[in-house]
Amino acid sequence: MTLSRRNFIRLPMLAALVAAAPDGANAVAAAKVRIGVLKFGTVSWELDTLKQHQFDSSNGIELDVASFAGEDATNVALLAGNVDVIVTDWLWVSRMRSQGSDLTLAPYSTAVGAIMVKADSPIDGIAELAGKKIGVAGGPLDKSWLLIQALAKRDHGIDLPTANDIVFGAPPLLSEKAMQGELDAVLNFWHFCARLEANGFRRLVGANDAANALGASGPVSALGYVFHEKWAVEDPSGVAGLVKASAQAKDLLAKSDEEWLRLAPIVRAEGKELEKLRDRYREGIPRRPVAEEEADAAKLYRVLASIGGEKLVGSGTDMAPGTYWTGLGR
Template structure:
């Protein structure tokens, strides 16, 4: 190619490049921003926890992308591991209770929460059991999941002591253990009654057990005006302020998933392999999950949680709540999307 021809080719190529670039830029306003501007949120949850049901619903139906957020989900074997990862800055969102959040805030952390679920445990007995009321619990062998400072156990103790004069811990043979073990011992008839987490209670219901008293019943007897979320989606306020699209988009995606799970039986059939249940057991889990979907204003939940905190602080002491005699302000997030 001659020198003049090479120069002409360069000029033509340059003009074509400019026209192509201009055309591409002219199309830019018509490209949806959310297609490439999704905010990221790193969330850590228990591998076999109930939160995974909601997260699967979110990701399966694309509620996260629809609300401009991309979820990076990490599964953990235990709750303590998620808490440590959150405090270390390795996660943006975890699921835990408001007692832990309050304690961290009292220690100077800017952690807060969005209500996730008010589903809580209950004292369960076999359908044929002679135990018909809490007053029949005296002198029994009771299995308790979660340990001696589990808040459900403490609330039930406080209720029974105040309203019935029963000291559950002192007047019974108490056996603490992991939730699956407690349920197994109950089914084998080795325990007269058990206090377990809500989903284990639902599975027991499907196996011929009945609820004697629920933790929410005790909480309302102790001053709460309605169900209080036992767990919440927990995050740092600084992160939420720096990433409003991420936290608000996640909150909206969570609400969409809850609405679907509250109304669609077909969605529960899709989730059955993850839930590891079918038939009556799946239906019990579905119904108890639905009962736990938060519907109250956050301010009301926060006010009731503050009341229950005072009861728990009195029963559980510093081992449970630390040095703070009252629930720390800001434990419930005030920036919840409307």
């Protein structure tokens, strides 16, 4: 091919532009990843860190974040193809796979709820919960609630739902009632528990404690990045980029206290409360091989299915194969 003088001049300019691009060709051909999250959920902390430090673009993806009002809305958006990824729990993924779906999950967080009591409460163990008024977030089929029920029945012969006055409600309302002394104990989501810890409460028993006592060998991710296998196969750079970018954001949040100070307005906490949220978030960063988590989740599935029944897990008697995605071989 013969180069004209005009093209000869353009070539160095083009080379300079490519060299100046943040990631060469990847910056031009970034894979777009549409993720749906709860508007005020904790996932937004990690995604803000990810985008603030451009971990998305450095891993070859363009992250498009869509906010939703509730978990059901994110589920519907994923199933309808309006987003590529959401963050939800492995039980739902297994149930959907049992029904023929190709959904799968990459671990996001092992942080789980706990039963909280006031620091000066006379309640020192599960056995002493009998006859008490307990607030439970997440409803009667909440995984943490079912695991703690199973532990109470196995070790103490106590059927918590029948032996206690159980109050179901929204997490912030239950935390408020607990602080006002209207509840003897409260089982709440991990970040509400962290806020309670910063305000004079202590952990009586965590869902992770119950899981370990019931057979798990280590922390199991309660939540994961959930997506269709078909999407992961057709756009492997998208899911791989998201998982790598997420890991970099987690690594920064695990090491940098300054990053948490930057996030304070989004977290809506400061001082001791921000520190407790930071510490509990860090404890929830997945660090085990996916195969180990998957094996433990399968054990817990059987425990949960025995209590929650078909309303919780559907018709599947065991956790559906492929619930955990092993595409990156972690």
